Amino acid sequence: MAVPAEVPVLEVEGLSHRFGERKALDGVSFAIPAGRFVALLGLNGAGKTTLFSLITRLYNNQTGGIRVFGVDMRRHPARALARIGVVFQQPTLDPDLTVLQNLRYHGGLHGLSSKRITESTREELTRIGLADRADERVRSLSGGQRRRVEIARALLHRPDLLLLDEPTVGLDIELRRQVLDHVHALCRERGLAVLWATHLIDEAWADDGVVVLHRGRVLAAGPVAELRAEADGVSLGEAFGRLTAAAAPRGGAP
C-alpha cells in the first residue's frame, strides 16, 4: 500500500508508563520519518528499554499513543507490529544452531512462506557478507558477526522500522563502527527508519536525529545539528551534559 511521504514511520505521542509508584516514562513524544537514523540517547534508567517494550507491545501503553505508518498500536497491534523489526539488548541467537537455522526459525515465527524465507535469508546474509557462513554454528562467529546476523534476522519480514536496544554492548571499537555503518547504510539504501537506543554519545552521527531521554522525559528531539546549534555549537556530548544537568530531578523514586 502506498503511504504518503509525510506520514512518519513511527509516532509516539504523550506516552507515559508507571511501574507501581515509579514513573518510568512521562509524556514521551517524538516521530521518525522513513530513512532516518534516530539515536535514543539516555543514561542508565532513562526509560529506553521501557519505551521499546511499549513499542513492541510487551507492555500495554497506559497513557498516550503509538502509531506505525499511521496504524494505531493499541487498535491494530498485529498490523503495526508486522512493520517492526527488533534487535534486543541481550543476544537471542541460539549458538548451537547454524546461522541459517536461526534465520529460518525466525522467518517461520513471522509466518513467512518457505520460498520467501529462502529468498530473504539469502539476500540478508549476502548483504552482511556472511552468505558463506550460513551453515556454520552461530557459536563460531565473532561478536560483531553475531550482531549482524541478529540485524539480518530482524529484517527478514522486510519491516519499515528497526528498533535496536543498545546493540553494540560488548563489541570493540572496530566492530561497533561496522555495525553502525551497516545500520546507517540500511537507512540510506532501503529507506528504513531506525530507533537506536544507546548511552554512548558518539553513536549519534552528525546527520542523524536524536531523542534525549532523561528520567523518563524527552529533553530534546530533532536533528543532531539543531541540538548542537541551540547549544551554541558545542559537541553533542556537551549539549547532552548541559540538558541533563539542567533537568530538575523528578519527585518520587527515580
Ligand SMILES: Nc1ncnc2c1ncn2[C@@H]1O[C@H](COP(=O)(O)OP(=O)(O)OP(=O)(O)O)[C@@H](O)[C@H]1O
Ligand atoms: N519491570 C520493572 N519493574 C519496576 N521498575 C522497572 C521495571 N523495568 C524498569 N523499571 C524502572 O524504570 C526506569 C526505567 O528503566 P529502563 O530499563 O527502561 O531504563 P533504560 O534507559 O533502558 O536503562 P539501561 O540503560 O540501564 O538499560 C528505571 O528506574 C527502572 O528501575
